[in-house]
Amino acid sequence: MEKQSSDGLPLPQRYGAIATIIIGISMAVLDGAIANVALPTIASDLHASPASSIWVVNAYQIAIVVSLLSFSFLGDMFGYRRVYQCGLVVFTVTSLFCALSDSLHTLTFARIAQGFGGAALMSVNTALIRLIYPQRQLGRGMGINSFIVAVSSAAGPTIAAAILSVASWQWLFLINVPLGIISLLFALRYLPENSAKSSMPRFDLPSAVMNALTFGLLITALSGFAQGQSLTLIGAEIVAMLIIGFFFVRRQLALPTPLLPVDLLRIPLFSLSIGTSICSFCAQMLALVSLPFFLQGVIGRTEVETGLLLTPWPLATMVMAPLAGYLIERVHAGLLGALGLVVMATGLFALAMLPTAPTDLDIIWRMILCGAGFGLFQSPNNHTIITAAPRHRSGGASGMLGTARLLGQSSGAALVALMFNVAGQNGTHVALFTAGTLATLAAVISGLRVTQPRVEA
Template sequence: MSDTYTDGMPMPARAWAVATVMLAISLAVLDGAIANVGLPTIARDLNASPATSIWIVNAYQLAITISLLPLAALGEIVSYRRVYTVGLALFTVASLGCALSDSLVTLTLARVAQGFGAAGIMSVNTALVKAIYPSRWLGRGVSLNALIVAISSAAGPTIAAGVLSIAHWPWLFAINVPLGIIAFVIAVRSLPDTARASHPFDWTGALLSALTFGLLISGIDAFGHGQARWLVALEVAAALVIGTVFVRRQRTQPVPLLPLDLLRIPIFGLSICTSMASFCAQMLAFVALPFFLQDSLGFDRVQTGLLMTAWPLTIVVVAPLAGRLLEYYKPGLLGAIGLAAFALGLLALGLLPAHPHQADIVWRMALCGFGFGLFQSPNNYAMLTAAPAHRSGGASGMLGTARLTGQTTGAALVALIFSVSPSGLGTRASLFVAAAFAAVAAVVSSLRTLPAAQPGANSARG
């Protein structure tokens, strides 16, 4: 078992620990995107209807959503290392199960298990980053982690299309197995052990959390896919009722599973709001842009993929720079500048002429990538550093929950906008709405620079 370190890990142990954390989070995030591309092929092969095949995607997302916060809380009790390694092992085994599935039922069940494994990775990912890096270099570690998440999210469809062009759909999942084994071996040998809390695990709170977020995300997703309005209303109403009971119960807990203690810290609460709004804007754009480029502007699929590549490529350049800038500037300021640039890029995309030159699209995509890359690392850094060391698990879980909630909401909004907009106008409208969300996020981020939001302004920091 690895040693416990007080302020990060020394080299070369740190390099190995970073390698396994980054490899595993990239696999977990990628698997949330690659199944979307392979869905039509999988549905045909398994004789499933398009409507029922959606569960191949939903099962994975729901499993992650309902278990992120409970597993983050469990990590504070049994160690982040243990939750991570067990989650990675489950994810790897479940990936093999997905590859070997011969029916929609077995594939869906394997995806549920894979989602729980991915949640084990995601729930403690940033908490492990905080344990691996010395405090003076935490900004660089957070920026690298944000870079991997951003690239994995953006590159998922391209990677899936590449795999499907040379192999059958089971390879979308089978490729995870050798990579997962490598990451697991490195994790067991290199990850640091972390201090463990003495309080018991809140099983009732975990159940209420799972029901609240599961029903909420399911309702939002059902709304986006045009399911019966009475069913959507029932799911959202149930989520609100159970969520009210959950929050009231959490207020009585000394260490709440839903980190209400952290949300009372101004910088942490504002950073969560910023994260949700920005990821909502990102998903609005990611879902709408392929339709916009192909249906409205007349580009083919290959051209669309190449044009959109400017976005993640710019993030590759900007995210490490943002980590360095954190050593000199406040996260709220960097986040506000980045989100303002992101909003301008989205607005510029929405205002493209009917027959634009490819260069006109590329610089707009690059501006979006610049803005998002400059925002994400400072935002994650602000959340991690605002939380006390013993609550890093709660902070990590909320970070993942905010991202997933924002992305699910963004996807549902695109579906809604497409359904109510006149033919051909839905894609531009989605980009304008995305720009509005990014602008709101920029304003919220700027609030973190005010004196009332600074450390020490709220006693909840503790």
């Protein structure tokens, strides 16, 4: 493997390294969304009830959320390259186990293990991009990464439907095996080394356990609420989460290099960017989960038409995310982010005020506004989160970025369930108005960053 230069990788190696990131992250993000579409088929094949089959999705998400920050810390300790390579091996092997599962229990356990592999990939991917690209071109790397994450999240159901139209549900997981092997070969050859910090403290196991319990209980309570579980159980989970979370944060404040990087949250630019990220992903999820119910249930579109009408969102993000990556080198991230979020909020409010019998064009231009605004915001925001942290804490910053995204998405999905329970047929309109309000709030938070100095090389 070529030796890394002091500022980014030389060009042929840089292309190989970014290809590794693209394959790994698209697999990890896609597998969070891809199984939803196949749940009815998986449930009938494995003789499981629809309610219990939800664990095929939940097990993966919970495994990622509870381990993401721990893997980020290990990346800072042992090197991001090593954590990423181990993640690829685990993810590829467990994808094979998922495909070979013959019962819901074995599939759920395989999905938990696959989630740990996915968490290792997500925890250090942006930290690796900081090593792959020269500082002056880091925005481009973040643009590519934002583009892959946004498109993989939004296009998951479409890709799943395409695979299921020609193959069995097992292929949703089997397809990861050849992709994982290719990515691992690329990783061994192209990914840059980062020297492990000799001054890094030892891994704090009590912190890792408390982190897993705090975030695990939060996601379990949110998904339980979304599925209409007993309010007593959900209340008990929230109380336990608050108590453990309190002692977890208190422990982090006493550590010189905490697992939950509360010290990084003292940097105004970093904490504002994390807040913006949570609000924007919550808004995105509110819209993308509620819109299919409106398109199919209220205005009578078919599943295929619904899929096509949702496609302009990821397509607009695909166009705007790389462009925003270039613009970040010239325009303040706070300004770019605020502009993108205003465009997204406009699109969301316009969707909420759709006429009773909208034409396809009525829906499409609104979806384009949402996707373009999201794409314009996401790359500069990720760039700011990573560069606001000291270079040797890139792993912690990368983990916080992933955690913010997952918390926003989980909260958004749970809020949709609440709105359908409370507002019934009007649930989609309430969800879209809430999403627009959250995007507006995120725009205000992003605008506050303009007062902070830009991070320079």
